[in-house]
Amino acid sequence: MMYINDETIERFLKEDVSYIDLTTLVMGIGNEKGQICFTTREDMVLSGVEEVLRIFGKLGIKTIQSLPSGTIIKSGETFIIAEGLASNLHMAWKVSLNILEYCCGIATRTKRLVDKARSVNPKISIVSTRKSFPGTKELVIKSIIAGGAFPHRLGLSETILIFKQHVNFLGDFEGLSQIIGQIKINACEKKIIVEVENETEAMLIAGTDIDGLQFDKVPISDLRSLVEKVRHINPQLTLIAAGGINESNIEGYASTDVDAIATSSVYFGKPADIKVTIDKY
C-alpha cells in the first residue's frame, strides 16, 4: 500500500550497522544459525512489519511467519519468526525493533484516538498533521493509516491551507476575503481552507466563498457553538478542529460536530514494548 524506497530501508540499516556487528565478529559466532522472534508485551496495532522483512531479505534472513501491518494483536503474541546466521540476525535486530516499536506505537495510539472519537461521532475523520520528526515521514504516515487515520496534509504542494502567516502578507482577514474568488479560480480542484483562531475570524471567513475552516486551539465549549454558527452561514463548509488535541480531550472535540480532527499527538509518546529473542537453531 505504501512503497518505501530501498535506499531508505538501507539507510535505516546503515544508521545502526555502518560495517559489521563487531561483537559477533570478536566472539567468533557469526556463522552459527539462529532464529529471531518478535513478541509483543502489550496489545497493539502492527506497523512497520513489511520494512523489517525487507531488511531481513537483504541480510539473507528467511522469514518463517509474520503478520501484516494493520493487524491488531494481543500482549504475548509472536508476530515475526525468522531464521539466519547469527551475524545477520544481530545486524537486523535493533533496527528492526526500532522500526517496529516506533511504528506500532504510532499505529496503536492512532487506533485509540480513532476509536474514542468515533464512539462519540461515527462520521468523524481523524487526520494526522505535518508535525512529524524530520526523517520519519514515510514510516509515520504508514503507521497512522494502519491505525485508521488519514493524512491531513502530506506537504505544502497539493493542498491549500491559509494561515495567519499567509494572511499577514495581505494585511488582515479582510484582505484575504477580497481575493478568495481569485484563489478559487486558481485552484478550482482543491478545497480552500483557512485556519482561524476565534469567532470573529471564523464568521468573517465563513461568509465568503471558502470551502472550509480549521479551528486552531479553540476550547471545546467555544467550538461547539462556533460550529453551529458557521454551519448556519454555510452548511457545506468542511470544519476541522486542531491544536492540542489528544487522547485526553478528543471525545470532547469529536462531539463538537466538526468533520475532522487534526492531531500530532500520535507521533510522539512511548514506543510500543516488544520482546526480541535470538536463539541458536
Added chain:
Amino acid sequence: MMYINDETIERFLKEDVSYIDLTTLVMGIGNEKGQICFTTREDMVLSGVEEVLRIFGKLGIKTIQSLPSGTIIKSGETFIIAEGLASNLHMAWKVSLNILEYCCGIATRTKRLVDKARSVNPKISIVSTRKSFPGTKELVIKSIIAGGAFPHRLGLSETILIFKQHVNFLGDFEGLSQIIGQIKINACEKKIIVEVENETEAMLIAGTDIDGLQFDKVPISDLRSLVEKVRHINPQLTLIAAGGINESNIEGYASTDVDAIATSSVYFGKPADIKVTIDKY
C-alpha cells in the same frame, strides 16, 4: 561539531515541500518580502539551529540573528530572526519548526536528566542508547550532546556489548566466560562489556577478565548492593545501569554508584513548544 550531509538537509525539506507552497502560489503573495521569527514558549536547550539556517541558506533566506545549539534559553526568548520572500519563508517554516521542536525537546529532556543525575553523583555519565526513531539518528545524537550527554553506542561496528542474544550461541554465560580471553585478544583496543540481568550472571562475569557490566532493568535497591559486590570482585569494572531509566527514577539509579546510565527516554516525549511568526517586511 557535527556535520549533517546536504542530502539529508534537503531530504528534510523535500519531505514537506516536494515542489512548491501551493498556498502562497494561488494567493499570489510569493514574491512579497517577509520576516520569520522563532520564539520559545518554554525554557529550553537549543538544538537543530544550524540545520535550520542551512535550509534558510538554500532558500535564499537571510539570517539576521540566531543563537547556537547548546544555548540555554528562557520562555519568551526569540532565537532566530531571518528575512526572505514569502514563498521561501513558507517553504522553510514547518520543516524548520519540526527540526527545532523535536531537537530542542530532546536536548532539554537530556539536560534535565543530566542535571538530576549529577546532583546525586557528579561523576556519573549519562549516555543515550541506540533506540532512536530510524531516520533521525544525526539529529538525536546532536541533541543529546547539546543537552550534556554522550552517545552510548552509535552502532554495532565499533563497540562490544555482549547480550544474552549473543550468549545463546555459546550455550550460556559459563560458555561465554571461557572465551573472554580470546575476545580480549581480538579486541584489545575496546572495552568488553556484558549485559546482565541478575546477581548470578553479574557475579559470574565479574569474576572473569571482563571490562564492564551493563545491568538491564535491575531495580534500584538490588542494583545498589550488586554494584558493591561486583566492585569488590573487580574495582576496575565499568558499570552501567540501563532499562527503563527516566526522569522519575534517574536520581535513584545515579545513587547506586554506577559509572554511567544508559537511557532512551530522552528520544520520545513531547516536542518543545516554539512560536513562529511570519510578517510582511
Added chain:
Amino acid sequence: MMYINDETIERFLKEDVSYIDLTTLVMGIGNEKGQICFTTREDMVLSGVEEVLRIFGKLGIKTIQSLPSGTIIKSGETFIIAEGLASNLHMAWKVSLNILEYCCGIATRTKRLVDKARSVNPKISIVSTRKSFPGTKELVIKSIIAGGAFPHRLGLSETILIFKQHVNFLGDFEGLSQIIGQIKINACEKKIIVEVENETEAMLIAGTDIDGLQFDKVPISDLRSLVEKVRHINPQLTLIAAGGINESNIEGYASTDVDAIATSSVYFGKPADIKVTIDKY
C-alpha cells in the same frame, strides 16, 4: 519558488559530463578565460534560468547578468551572460542549453495555451497533467507555473480522482455512487472528482454528493451541452475537460464553461531555440 535539490542539479550535469570535457583538455585551452552568452532566437517565456545559474556556481562560473524564470523575452534578447574558465564553460554549455531549451519550450507553450483559453473564458484555469517524461517532473512543473498554469495533480497521494480503473473494483458507476458518502467522510478535506466519458456516466455521478467531474475526450460540442446539464443538477460542481486538448482546440474547450482544462500537450513539442556563444575574454 521551487527548490530543486543539489543532487538533482548535479545529476543533470553528470549526465553530460561524467568526468571532463575531453576536447578542451586535448586542445590545451582549458585554463583560458571566456564568456558565455545565451540569446533567444524566438519570443519566449523563460524557465530554468535559476538551475543553470546553480550549475554555473558549482563550476566557478560567475554570472554577470540574467533574467529570472517567468520573464517574457523577445527574439534576439540575451538573457544570461557569465564568465569563467574555458574548461568549465564547456562543461556547463550543453546541459545548461538543454535545461533552458526544454523548460522555455514548455513555459512558452503553456503561456500560449493560457492566453488562448483566457481570451475566450477569463476565469478558466489551465492545469497540467501527470503525463510528463519520468525524470523531469521538477523542471516541467516549474515551467508550467512560469507559463501561467497550475499543476493538476502532482501525484497520487494528496488528491482524489476516481477513474474507471478504480470503479471497476466496485462493479460499475452505480457501485461507486453508493460509497461516495463514505469517501467524502474519509477525505473531507479534499474534493472528490470522478472522470467520466459520456453523458450517462456524467449524469449519474452528478446526481450524487460528488465535488467535481473530469470529462475525458468528450468532443467540444457534446461537452458544451453536457456542462449545462450537470450544472443544472449541481451548480457547485467543479468541471474539468481533459484528453487531447492542445493549441488547436483549447479555445473551443474554454468556451464550454468548464472550470479548468487539463492538458499534457505542453510537455512535448520542440524545445525553444536558443543560441549560445562562448568567446575568449
Added chain:
Amino acid sequence: MMYINDETIERFLKEDVSYIDLTTLVMGIGNEKGQICFTTREDMVLSGVEEVLRIFGKLGIKTIQSLPSGTIIKSGETFIIAEGLASNLHMAWKVSLNILEYCCGIATRTKRLVDKARSVNPKISIVSTRKSFPGTKELVIKSIIAGGAFPHRLGLSETILIFKQHVNFLGDFEGLSQIIGQIKINACEKKIIVEVENETEAMLIAGTDIDGLQFDKVPISDLRSLVEKVRHINPQLTLIAAGGINESNIEGYASTDVDAIATSSVYFGKPADIKVTIDKY
C-alpha cells in the same frame, strides 16, 4: 543491454507516488486483486518494458506476459499483462504508462528515421545527439538503440568534437589547424572531429590531418557537393550531417553520402498512444 539503477527506477515511481494512492485508500478497494493490461493504439517499437517490469516487481505485481524492448508491434496488440493488488496496480499505472509512452515514442520515431535514411543509403548510421531532456538520458539512449540508432556522443568525456566555441580560444580555424598534430598525439585513440558550417571552414580543416567533419545546418544541395570536395581531399574522413535533420528531410541528407546523420528530433514529439485497463480479477 542497459542497466538502469534501482535508485533511478524508484525515483521515477516516487515522482508520481510519494506515499500512497489516496484514491484507492479512501475508496477502500486497495486489497482487491486485479489485472493490468497495456495495449498499443498504434504500430510501434517497444522500449521501456524492462523498467516497467522492475516497478511491478517492487510493488509485488506479478508479470503474466510481456514483450521485450525492441519488439515491433501492431496497433491493438497487448504487450504487458500483470496481476496484483488494486493499491499497487494504481501506484504502478501512470508512471509505467509514462515510461512506455515516451520511450516507445522515441524508439518508433527513431525506427522511422533509420528506415527512411537506409532506404536511400543502406550504409548510413543514424546517431542521436546530446540534446535530451535533462533527467531522461538513460531512457532515451535505451530507446534510440531499440529503434536502431546509435548514440552520437554520450557526453563530453570520451569523444572529441571541436566546435567554434572551442576554436574561439585559438583565434580561428587557422589557429586550430596548427595544433591538430598535437591534439592527435594527445588523443591518438579517438577520432578528432571538427564541426564546420560552410565550405571555407570545411576545406581548410579537411586539408589537415583531421579524422572527421561534422556539417552543421548545411543545406542538402550544398552538402552534396561539399561532401564530394572534402572526400576528394581526404577519402578517409568521417563525415556527419547535423542540425535540423528530421523525418521531413532525412532522405535528402542520407543521399549526400555522409557517413552518419546526427539528430535530436527523435527526442521530442508526441508520446506513443497506449491504452491501459485495470480490471478486477
Added chain:
Amino acid sequence: MMYINDETIERFLKEDVSYIDLTTLVMGIGNEKGQICFTTREDMVLSGVEEVLRIFGKLGIKTIQSLPSGTIIKSGETFIIAEGLASNLHMAWKVSLNILEYCCGIATRTKRLVDKARSVNPKISIVSTRKSFPGTKELVIKSIIAGGAFPHRLGLSETILIFKQHVNFLGDFEGLSQIIGQIKINACEKKIIVEVENETEAMLIAGTDIDGLQFDKVPISDLRSLVEKVRHINPQLTLIAAGGINESNIEGYASTDVDAIATSSVYFGKPADIKVTIDKY
C-alpha cells in the same frame, strides 16, 4: 557478515558502464549466451566475491558456482563460474575483476602479515588503520577481516585516540595528563588511548590513569625496552605499535610484546592477479 548497500554496488558498476558496452552493441553479439570464469593466477585469500555475485544478479547473470570471501585458494583454482548474455557478461567483467583483484590483494597481504606476526607472538592482534583510499572503506574493511585482521578504528566517532594534534590545544602532554580523569568520566565505556612518539611521552602518560598507548614510528629495538618499562608502571595498559609497519618488519614488531600492531600497508600494493575467460556457451 558485512552488508554493502545496493546504491554502492550500483555505483561501482556505473563507474565503468554508464550506459552500455558499446563494443558488444556494434559487434551485434549482445544476445549470445556465454559463460564467465574467474581463475586465480596466484595463491590468495578471496574477498569481494559476494559483491561480484550481486552485480551478476542485477545483470541477470546466473552464478553456477562460487567460493565465499575468506576462502584460501591456490594458483589455478577457478572460484566463480556464471552464465548470461554476452552484453551483460561484458558489462560485468571489468568491474568484477577490479573488485576481486583489489579485495583479494588486500585480504592476501593481510593474511601474510597476520601469519608472520602470529608466528612470533600468537596472541598479537593485527588491526588496520583509517588510511584507506576514500571511496573504498567498505571493501577494504571486508577484505582485512577476510584476511584475519580487525579494524583499528573505523572512524572518529566511537573510539578515543589522542594525538599530538589534540594535545596541542592543551599546551603539552603535561596538560593532557591533568584532564585524563575527566576524559575517563566522559567516556567510561571506551578505552582512552594516547599516541606517543618517544620514551618521555610514554612514561609520562603511562603514569596516569590511561587505558593504552599507541607508539608511532618507534624503532623495534627501542620499542622492546619501552614496552617493558611502561608495563612495569601499569601492566594493564593496551599497547599498540604503529607507523611504517609492513611485511618486512612485522615480525620484529610482533616480538616487542605489544598487544596489537596497526598497519596501513595492506591497503596499497599490487592487486591480485586473476584471469577471466568469457566463452560462447
Added chain:
Amino acid sequence: MMYINDETIERFLKEDVSYIDLTTLVMGIGNEKGQICFTTREDMVLSGVEEVLRIFGKLGIKTIQSLPSGTIIKSGETFIIAEGLASNLHMAWKVSLNILEYCCGIATRTKRLVDKARSVNPKISIVSTRKSFPGTKELVIKSIIAGGAFPHRLGLSETILIFKQHVNFLGDFEGLSQIIGQIKINACEKKIIVEVENETEAMLIAGTDIDGLQFDKVPISDLRSLVEKVRHINPQLTLIAAGGINESNIEGYASTDVDAIATSSVYFGKPADIKVTIDKY
C-alpha cells in the same frame, strides 16, 4: 577541470566521521581555534587539493593559502594552510590527508612514467586503464591528468576495444575480420581497436580495415619488430602497448614506436608522504 559531486565529497567525509570526533568532544577542546598545515615530505605532483578545500568549506574551515592540483612541489613545501575550530579541523584531518596522499601518489607516479617515456619518444601518449579501485574513479582520473597522462577508456560506453572475450562469440579472429566492415559502419565516429597477443593475430587484423591494435603483454623485443611489420601493412594504425608496463620497463616500451602506452601501475603503490600539523591558534 573536473567537478566531483557534493554527494561524493560528503561520502568521503562520512566514511571517516559518521557523526563526531569523539576525542575532541570528550577532551572538551572542540571550540578552540586552530590552524592546520599540510607539508610534503617528498617531491611530488599535487592532486586532490580542490576536494580537500571543499571539505574545509563544508566544515567552516577557512583556507589561508593553497596550491592547485597539478603543481610540482619539493619536499618540505607547505601547500595548504587553513584555520578553524579544533572539532572541525580534527574531522577534516584524516580524510583530507587520505585524499591527498593517494591522489598525489598517483599524480607523481604518472609524471615519472610520462617523463621517462617522453625522454625516449617525445610524441608518445601515456594513457591509464580502467583498472582502478572501485569507488575511486573520479579521484584517480583527476590525478593521472594532473600527472600528464590521459584516460585510455573511461568506461565501456563510448569507445570500442575488441578483446578475445568478444571475439570468442564470433568463433575466432577470422570471424571478426569478416564483420569489421559492419562494425565500422555502426560506429563510424569512433576508432575500432582490437587487442592482440601475438604476431599471428596482429598481422591478420592489421590487414583489415581496422583503426588500431592494442598489444597485450607482448615483450619489448618482439613488439619492436611487430610494430614495424604492422605499420608496413597500414601506416595509419593506432598502436598501443599494454599489460605489465611500469616504471621499470616503460622506456623500453616507449622505444618500440607505439603511439600510446596503457598502464595501470600508477593506481597502486605507496601513497605520497605528507605531514599534517594542527596547532592552537
